[in-house]
Amino acid sequence: MNDDVALHAHLIGRQGARADLNTPVLVLDIDALDRNIAAMADRAARAGVALRPHAKTHKSVDIARRQIAAGASGVCCAKIGEAEVMADAGIAGVLITSPVAASAAIARLAALAGRAKRLAVVMDHADVAMRTDAALAAAGCTIDVLIDVDPGMKRTGVVSPEAAVALAHTIATLPNLTLRGVQFYCGTEQHIEDYAARRAAIADRTAYLQTVLAALANAGFVPELVTGGGTGSHRIDMDLGVFTEIQAGSYIFMDQQYLACALTDRGDTPFETALGVDARVVSANRTGRVTIDAGYKSLSTDGGVAIVRGGASAKAQFAFMGDEHGALIGDERAMPLAPGDLVTLTVPHCDPTVNLYDHYHLLSGDTLVDIWPVSARGRAR
Numbered sequence: 001m002n003d004d005v006a007l008h009a010h011l012i013g014r015q016g017a018r019a020d021l022n023t024p025v026l027v028l029d030i031d032a033l034d035r036n037i038a039a040m041a042d043r044a045a046r047a048g049v050a051l052r053p054h055a056k057t058h059k060s061v062d063i064a065r066r067q068i069a070a071g072a073s074g075v076c077c078a079k080i081g082e083a084e085v086m087a088d089a090g091i092a093g094v095l096i097t098s099p100v101a102a103s104a105a106i107a108r109l110a111a112l113a114g115r116a117k118r119l120a121v122v123m124d125h126a127d128v129a130m131r132t133d134a135a136l137a138a139a140g141c142t143i144d145v146l147i148d149v150d151p152g153m154k155r156t157g158v159v160s161p162e163a164a165v166a167l168a169h170t171i172a173t174l175p176n177l178t179l180r181g182v183q184f185y186c187g188t189e190q191h192i193e194d195y196a197a198r199r200a201a202i203a204d205r206t207a208y209l210q211t212v213l214a215a216l217a218n219a220g221f222v223p224e225l226v227t228g229g230g231t232g233s234h235r236i237d238m239d240l241g242v243f244t245e246i247q248a249g250s251y252i253f254m255d256q257q258y259l260a261c262a263l264t265d266r267g268d269t270p271f272e273t274a275l276g277v278d279a280r281v282v283s284a285n286r287t288g289r290v291t292i293d294a295g296y297k298s299l300s301t302d303g304g305v306a307i308v309r310g311g312a313s314a315k316a317q318f319a320f321m322g323d324e325h326g327a328l329i330g331d332e333r334a335m336p337l338a339p340g341d342l343v344t345l346t347v348p349h350c351d352p353t354v355n356l357y358d359h360y361h362l363l364s365g366d367t368l369v370d371i372w373p374v375s376a377r378g379r380a381r
Contacts, residue, residue, distance in 0.1 A: 081379030
């Protein structure tokens with residue numbers, strides 16, 4: 001039996017059970033989660049675009065099922081390992097948003113295509129397309145393909161309209177690949193904090209995307225699907241009207257990176273903070289400073305530092321103190337904490353923080369409602 005289940009299953013359904021959870025622990029407000037899922041689904045429906053949320057954020061079959069029940073067309077996965085978990089759990093409409101290029105991975109992709117419903121993958125290189133077609137032929141399967149277009153990140157994607165057309169011509173000659181459209185993800189622009197500046201940057205990149213779409217259409221490849229976008233750009237993307245599908249992911253949790261951004265032109269945050277890490281004070285021997293049991297192994301380090309959301313003054317500053325520990329620092333009046341006291345932290349970056357845990361602990365208020373596995377934890381290959 002997994003440690004989380006062994007430690008906490010007996011607490012499910014007990015009012016106030018949050019106080020008895022062993023820490024550090026990944027906690028998820030199920031009511032806020034469901035409101036966030038509904039809010040994005042409603043926004044997409046009113047804009048007339050499909051929503052295929054990115055499951056790299058949550059890595060959870062349970063959450064994917066909730067998103068699809070709310071109207072999502074499927075889910076995105078960053079790696080084939082995540083896609084295998086989702087598809088094998090019965091999630092249809094999985095799109096793998098990173099190129100699958102290694103021979104072993106292509107073999108797995110071909111095998112997955114034989115058992116997954118509506119599987120799709122992005123490509124940015126003719127050689128990969130040809131090797132994938134050969135693997136699919138051997139497996140007796142086909143797959144839908146999107147051309148990955150580089151928006152300027154220099155990470156993946158074809159680098160010009162001409163390159164997109166050339167790849168489209170190659171894909172058209174391969175009988176086991178069906179070209180459906182393009183992917184365009186402006187990752188660099190997602191976290192521009194000022195809304196007007198972010199909108200200007202996204203509009204500029206979208207204008208470039210339109211040159212790619214026009215080149216494909218002129219060559220006889222009118223894209224059926226134009227997918228991309230994220231939590232930071234979802235409203236802008238919907239307003240600009242070029243995408244037919246949005247890939248937002250972090251909206252379900254709202255980490256500190258996105259809370260720092262104005263997500264609307266009014267500067268408000270249309271989604272609630274649903275995800276957190278509960279930790280406890282383990283040492284309180286200094287004035288204005290306590291040590292808690294959450295450090296590098298409990299929180300991502302790439303998005304700044306955690307923010308206190310409950311149990312201590314919001315003015316308390318978090319600082320990493322090593323693998324296992326963090327510090328909360330403030331003046332004496334802000335820090336009346338003792339060993340064993342519970343604090344809740346808003347995580348810096350949700351995706352890598354989630355990947356540090358085996359389970360979500362679902363809370364409604366202070367009642368433990370359920371324990372869900374982080375189904376695709378560690379499936380990075």
